[in-house]
Amino acid sequence: MAERTDDSRLDASRLESLLESARILGSSLDLHEQLNHLMRTLMGRLLVTRALIALRDGDGWRAAAVRGVPGIREGEPVTPERLERAGLTLRLPIGEGAREAGFVAAPPPRRPGWPEDQSEREFLQALLSLASATIENALAHEEIIEANRALAQKIHELNTLVDLARAFSASIDPEEIARLLMLTLSGRWTVRQHALLAWPPGQTPLTLLRNLSAEEAERWKRTAPQDGEPARDGAFLLLPLRSGETSIGVVALGPPGSGRDYSAEDVEFCGALVAQASVALDNAWRIQDTLYRRQMERELELASAIQQDLFPKELPRVAGLELAAANRQARLVGGDYYDVLGAAEAPLLCVADVAGKGLSAALLMATIQATLRALLTFPLGLTELANRANRLLCGSMPGNRYATLLLARYEAATGECEYVNAAQCQAILLRAGGELELLDATGLPIGMFPALQYESRRLKLAPGDVLVIYSDGVTDAQAPSGDEFGIERLCSTARALAGATAEQICAGLLEAVNRFVEETPQYDDITVMVARRVSEAG
Amino acid sequence: MTRSFLIETRNEGDVRILALKGFLDAHTAPRFEAAIEEELRGGRSRLVMDCSGLDYISSAGLGVFMTFVDEARGAGGDIKLASIQPKVYQIFDVLGFPALFDIQPTVEEAVARFGSAAGEG
Secondary structure (H helix, E strand, O other): OOOHHHHHHHHHHHHHHHHHHHHHHHHHOOHHHHHHHHHHHHHHOOOOOOOOEEEEEEEEEEEEEOOOOOOOOEEEEEEEHHHHHHHOOOEEEEEEEHHOEEEEEEEOOOOOOOOOOOHHHHHHHHHHHHHHHHHHHHHHHHHHHHHHHHHHHHHHHHHHHHHHHHHHHHOHHHHHHHHHHHHHHHOOOOEEOOOOEEEOOOOOOEEEEEOOOOOHHHHHHOOOOOOOOOOOEEOEEEEEEEEEOOEEEEEEEEOOOOOOOOOOHHHHHHHHHHHHHHHHHHHHHHHHHHHHHHHHHHHHHHHHHHHHHHHHOOOOOOOOEEEEEEEOOOOOOOEEEEEEEEOOEEEEEEEEEEEOOOHHHHHHHHHHHHHHHOOOOOOOHHHHHHHHHHHHHHHHHHOOOOOOEEEEEOOOOOOOEEEEOOOOOOOOEOOOOOOEEEOOOOOOOOOOOOOOOOEEEEEEEEOOOOEEEEEEHHOOOOOOOOOEOOHHHHHHHHOOOOOOOOHHHHHHHHHHHHHHHHOOOOOOOOEEEEEEEOOOOO | OOOOOEEEEEEEEOEEEEEEEEEEOOHHHHHHHHHHHHHOOOOOOOOEEEEEEEEEEEHHHHHHHHHHHHHHHHHOOOOEEEOOOOOHHHHHOOOOOHHHHOOOHHHHHHHOOOOHHHOOO
């Protein structure tokens, strides 16, 4: 009778336990919770102080919950040998046959009556088959969570690509593009140390560093992968920046903050972002090139307009003297200037060549003109005029700027001429009788040394005498063969034009240069000024 | 397509709160970067990002946090994140931010994490 009572009590406790387990196991999708419950129930029923639940992991088993078992930790693989070493000789399968999701391992139960107690075995079997269904559910749930995480990550990656593509397309600033790329990479992989180095040909190099010194980053310039493939340098991942087939830079990423190294997929995605940035950078550099060229062209157009405005619209009439001048601007280089200034009785002929090109050269020309005009309001001798002009221009010319200048003051009454040649080309004096003299330099260019004292020379133009002043663009003009026009050719051309008017000589000289150079592009400004005394002034 | 991103700042004691609103993506990240830089240059290194109005964050946005967190900590402060919407938190989570950043459910809790000095302002 007592036994029956015990039996019925036991039955009741088993039923209660099963119901409770069904409720708990069914109410949660949390695998950990389920295993804990199962563990507690089983240890209580079997009266064991040690137990382990192993779940299927590929072809083998993995410890999913461990209580009091020395030498086996959760997450570790479980083998029959390890179970035996740990003294866990009881093995109760969770689920059956091929659907066996795992098993419970424990030492021999201390439960009285075990292992003959058939009812207890049946109870445990029921409990475990109940657990097998819910564990499978929980595992599936975990898989879904994992899949969701993977999906969220993929979506994030896709968004990142779209996001960057949009931002890149909106920017033409290489540095901005580079910064965005590095922000994105450091955000995506929680990277603390990173560098971007780019050395595009013909462009300003780019260097972006985060928590790295320039010296540390310098080595990647040498070790950057040349084949376009990602490479490793210790903990750093190196990704090449490419322009077409050429390596023009490298992105170096330090270890991810997660502590996990870059996976193959990470490297691939990184590579895609860097490749996308490469294209954007390449485009931005090209655009900057174009913008720079366009700006240069605009500047040259402006310079050319300024220069044109500086030339006198017409030359003054001087008694007994024919004057003619012409200038042909070169496209890119050149800063020639000519003028006839001052009073008609004693005009100042000047031909200058400013070093440099473009806007700054044009502005310098304007300064020279303004300086000479201002000084001409004082009654100055020619050398003093040159000295003062030099001193003033030294103060207003930036650093390495200078100009060559020939100043010739002509006395209409006498035909006398005083000149200062500040390193300008040798002017040609062609006498009516056919003799030819060259007027050498009498000093250094203006604008270099403020304390210079210029010397002058004098000559007298007789009727029929011709003075030819010119810039080096004339003598340096090149034929397709590479030969230069030269002073001898200039002299013989001038001699051949003897007897012609100043206008005709000027035109004839330019025409000769034109014929000589044929189609060769003109590299420097060409300026010719011709003065021919026609008669005694009257 | 331009989506707006706004930053509103306020002080809570000596903790600076930056309330982020809208879309923090590659397009708007440079602005956010400039804002944090300004805080750090101004000597304000105890920063809490109120993310309750943040609807989206891209990797570039996350990169801004990475860029400045060491500097903020080096200056004795931190960049703490608070009140992140679940959808946005998922991104933080997936990319491993919880291991590197102090992320709190509310701005108040984040401010409190800076310790008692926060209240003396």
